[in-house]
Amino acid sequence: MRTKAPSVKMQPLPQAPKRLNLFERYLTVWVLVCMVVGVALGKFLPDSIAVLSKLEFGEGSQVNVPIAILIWLMIFPMMLKIDFGSLGGIARKPKGLLVTLFVNWLVKPFSMAFLAWVFFHYVFSAWVDPETAKSYTAGLIILAAAPCTAMVFVWSYLTDGDPAYTLVQVAVNDLIMLVLFAPIVMFLLGVADVVVPSKVLITSVVVFIVIPLAAGYLTRTALLKSHGKDWFENRFLPKFQPVTVVALLLTLLLIFAFQADNLTSKWVAVILIAVPILIQVYFNSGLTYLLMRLFKVPHNVASPGALIGASNFFELAVAVAITLFGPSSGAALACVVGVLVEVPVMLSVCNICNRSQTWYDKALPTTSL
Numbered sequence: 001m002r003t004k005a006p007s008v009k010m011q012p013l014p015q016a017p018k019r020l021n022l023f024e025r026y027l028t029v030w031v032l033v034c035m036v037v038g039v040a041l042g043k044f045l046p047d048s049i050a051v052l053s054k055l056e057f058g059e060g061s062q063v064n065v066p067i068a069i070l071i072w073l074m075i076f077p078m079m080l081k082i083d084f085g086s087l088g089g090i091a092r093k094p095k096g097l098l099v100t101l102f103v104n105w106l107v108k109p110f111s112m113a114f115l116a117w118v119f120f121h122y123v124f125s126a127w128v129d130p131e132t133a134k135s136y137t138a139g140l141i142i143l144a145a146a147p148c149t150a151m152v153f154v155w156s157y158l159t160d161g162d163p164a165y166t167l168v169q170v171a172v173n174d175l176i177m178l179v180l181f182a183p184i185v186m187f188l189l190g191v192a193d194v195v196v197p198s199k200v201l202i203t204s205v206v207v208f209i210v211i212p213l214a215a216g217y218l219t220r221t222a223l224l225k226s227h228g229k230d231w232f233e234n235r236f237l238p239k240f241q242p243v244t245v246v247a248l249l250l251t252l253l254l255i256f257a258f259q260a261d262n263l264t265s266k267w268v269a270v271i272l273i274a275v276p277i278l279i280q281v282y283f284n285s286g287l288t289y290l291l292m293r294l295f296k297v298p299h300n301v302a303s304p305g306a307l308i309g310a311s312n313f314f315e316l317a318v319a320v321a322i323t324l325f326g327p328s329s330g331a332a333l334a335c336v337v338g339v340l341v342e343v344p345v346m347l348s349v350c351n352i353c354n355r356s357q358t359w360y361d362k363a364l365p366t367t368s369l
Contacts, residue, residue, distance in 0.1 A: 030249055031343050038253040042260025053258045067254055072212045073247035075153040077240035079216025081163045096292060096301040100169050103288045103309040104147045105180060111283065112144030113137070113188045115276035124272050132330050136273055139321050139334025141188045144280065145181055146320075147173040148311035151346075152304060154248055155311065158350045161304035167213070169308055177313075185320075252343060255318075259336045266333060273337040278345060285310035285349045293363050302360065303353040311346050314339045 042049050055065040120133035128136065148155075148170075156166040223232050256263065263270060288309030292302035317335040325331040 030245075031252060031347065034249045034253040035256050035340065038256030039260045039263055041253070042257040043264065046260075049257045049260070052254065064254075064258075067251055068207050070247045070251040070254070071151075072215075074151070074244050074251065075212050076216055077157075077237070077244050079153075079163075079167075079212050080220050080237060080240070095295045096165060096297040096305050097169055097172060099288060099291045099295065099297065100305045100308050101172065101176070103284055103291070104173060105176060105184075107287065108147075108280070108284050108309065109141065109145045109184050109188060112276070112280050113141050115280055116140040119272070119276045127268065127272060132269075135325065135330030136269070136334045138189055138325065139317075139329075139331035140273070140276060140338075142185055142321050142324075142331065143277075143312050143314065143317040143335050143338045145184045145188070146313035146317045147177060148308055148313055151248075151311060151314075152308050154244055155307035155346055155350055156304035157244060158347075159303035159307070159353045160300055162298070162300040165301045166304045166308075169305060173308070248343075252339070255314075255336070255339055259333075262333050262336060263340070269330070269333060270337050270340065273334050274341045277338055277341045281310045281342065281345050281349070283310075289353065289360075293360055296364050298364065299353075299357050299360050303350075306353060307346060307349060310349060311342055312338055314342065 052066055053064065116137040120128050120136050121130075125133070152170055153163075153166060155161075156163065220232070223236060227236070285306045289302055289306040292305055297305070314335060317338065318332065321329065321331040321335045
């Protein structure tokens, strides 16, 4: 009698880990080098740096042209990878998006306000007078109330994040930011007459999201049609691999060149401001990552979600702080320190997400083919 062979469930093959080249592997070192070089340029070539800092997209927009171009170069390769036809499927798996929105809007701004209040009004009260404490607190509130947009595409790339899902998380955050950013800042500052300039906010979203998104969509559509998917994915996209990282480093170099005087003349304040920012970044990224695992969200959604949950739209935050309080204010300095702290720390969060993927995936259900 012939017996039927038992069926064998095939488990999906594990995805090969992302292989970083030498440049990417020591990215933290290059980031620190760019920070030092940027401050040096700002101190020794102040006139040239001042000319670059005044190049804006329209008078009063506070959106710097050189930095905008570099940010386009950072996120354009990520936009090229997005299959826009897959965006609709995200509505059927919204848990990752809901976790991101919960942390971004119901946890992050309020936890940052609490940390700023504790440290500057109590822990650091011997070194910071009450008025300066208010200014630093205002800057940190502005920083935390603006969720990350452009930079998160870099973090998503470094953690093999799902580009389509990352785009949706960023896009939804931007839409909410248009409505909630100003009310949250006003509420947490406790000042009814604080007006967040709408031109700064709208211009930032258009410049940093809408333009590169449209460029990526049009380029992808045209090249897929003319050259085919194989050529596009295996020959065209690899050419952009180093562009994102180089653009990131040059962006940091310019930002620190523009704020060189603030950083060097108030270095004690820089250290004090960095403490609550460090705590906030690790707290919010860890909370998001653990909630994603609890709700069994795939790792390629959880990693960029954790990074979105912790990082900030520092271009917008710096612009708003300067517009409201002036370029030499404590609020503006607090936002700039946010950049100083955030990039190396976010690289460490990327590393934690990558190294913990095996542990993370143990909580996910296995699917058979």
